[in-house]
Amino acid sequence: MPTPPPGRRPGPDACPGALRLHAAADGPLARVRVPGGVVTAAQLRAVGALARAHGDGHAELTSRANLQLRALRAEPVTLAAALRAAGLLPSDTHETVRNILASPLAATRLPVARLDAGLCADARLADLPGRFLFALDDGALDVAARADVAAVPAGGATAILLAGADAGVRVADPVAGLLAAAHAFLDERAAQGGTAWRLAELTDGPARVAARLGGALDGPRLAVRPGSPVAPGLLPGPAGPAVSALVPLGRLHADQLDALAAAGDPVVVTPWRGVVVPGLADPAPLAAAGLETSPGSRWAGVSACAGRPGCAKSHADVRAAADAATRPGGGRPVHWTGCPRGCGAPAGDHVRVEATATGWTVDGRPAATGDLAAAVAAAR
Numbered sequence: 001m002p003t004p005p006p007g008r009r010p011g012p013d014a015c016p017g018a019l020r021l022h023a024a025a026d027g028p029l030a031r032v033r034v035p036g037g038v039v040t041a042a043q044l045r046a047v048g049a050l051a052r053a054h055g056d057g058h059a060e061l062t063s064r065a066n067l068q069l070r071a072l073r074a075e076p077v078t079l080a081a082a083l084r085a086a087g088l089l090p091s092d093t094h095e096t097v098r099n100i101l102a103s104p105l106a107a108t109r110l111p112v113a114r115l116d117a118g119l120c121a122d123a124r125l126a127d128l129p130g131r132f133l134f135a136l137d138d139g140a141l142d143v144a145a146r147a148d149v150a151a152v153p154a155g156g157a158t159a160i161l162l163a164g165a166d167a168g169v170r171v172a173d174p175v176a177g178l179l180a181a182a183h184a185f186l187d188e189r190a191a192q193g194g195t196a197w198r199l200a201e202l203t204d205g206p207a208r209v210a211a212r213l214g215g216a217l218d219g220p221r222l223a224v225r226p227g228s229p230v231a232p233g234l235l236p237g238p239a240g241p242a243v244s245a246l247v248p249l250g251r252l253h254a255d256q257l258d259a260l261a262a263a264g265d266p267v268v269v270t271p272w273r274g275v276v277v278p279g280l281a282d283p284a285p286l287a288a289a290g291l292e293t294s295p296g297s298r299w300a301g302v303s304a305c306a307g308r309p310g311c312a313k314s315h316a317d318v319r320a321a322a323d324a325a326t327r328p329g330g331g332r333p334v335h336w337t338g339c340p341r342g343c344g345a346p347a348g349d350h351v352r353v354e355a356t357a358t359g360w361t362v363d364g365r366p367a368a369t370g371d372l373a374a375a376v377a378a379a380r
Contacts, residue, residue: 015130036102036112037065041265046086048257106138142227168216229272246292259289304336314338316355331380
């Protein structure tokens with residue numbers, strides 16, 4: 001599909017949600033927003049129960065730290081009622097715009113709930129596209145570069161980054177600043193006569209949105225870089241211990257959801273398809289549940305799209321192929337995709353392993369199925 005002109009899309013986004021399900025090849029798919037990735041033990045158990053009773057028995061973690069349920073058999077009204085009862089669907093009107101990232105090691109201390117409440121209380125912000133992304137970054141700059149609007153501590157104030165760039169906007173209150181920036185995006189999008197889904201799609205977007213927020217202040221600017229994943233294992237810190245675990249290909253069985261609920265409350269889902277359990281001092285419970293808590297895990301930096309049988313566009317069962325070909329070893333992240341769309345790919349530099357109608361390519365070069373493991377290892 002041709003790239004649309006700046007600020008223009010062919011129509012509204014079709015991002016799935018808990019009310020607007022996606023008709024996947026394996027059945028309806030629901031995306032459940034989890035602002036900041038923060039999910040309670042009770043909510044994990046509720047999602048696990050839904051997966052068992054009405055889905056394929058699993059929950060998927062997305063690159064925006066949300067949850068997905070696949071192959072759903074429940075009536076939409078039944079699903080929605082269960083999610084409301086669990087506190088996972090606080091607003092019908094805003095459910096697809098509650099897209100909030102937070103620094104995973106600080107997510108429980110950042111004003112995620114206040115931002116979510118302010119977003120849902122603002123009727124106009126229901127008009128935001130489902131692709132529009134907020135971020136609350138604790139200064140580690142681990143999530144700020146991904147977002148359309150991000151709040152980052154900066155010299156006693158808060159910098160509001162726009163499409164990953166520091167345009168010099170400084171505010172006292174991060175929540176008020178982010179909500180104002182979202183309004184400025186809608187204003188500028190309307191002024192440009194477009195249907196942009198992301199701030200970067202606007203012509204001169206960061207500068208024009210910054211001007212609507214009162215203009216840039218003089219002073220040093222933050223150097224923003226793509227964030228690094230949280231390493232798996234025990235993570236001691238000033239706020240107490242935590243354990244980070246990788247979820248292979250972002251897919252959790254319902255039993256693993258229950259194990260996470262038993263290990264901590266709350267649990268934080270990361271945008272690298274992993275989890276952090278604040279307050280947990282021993283990785284053993286997560287390792288026993290089949291999660292990866294070793295820094296040397298072969299799954300570090302490896303992701304994949306749904307592939308077959310979940311996606312009709314896919315040429316292969318990419319998850320099975322990734323499992324067969326993934327070996328321990330560092331280097332660039334690797335994303336496996338079943339078609340040219342590359343759904344779920346990481347934003348930065350990575351190895352792209354793509355299934356085609358005739359086989360596989362690794363970074364665009366043909367690779368025989370029997371040689372995939374070696375080709376991927378060499379490309380990393």
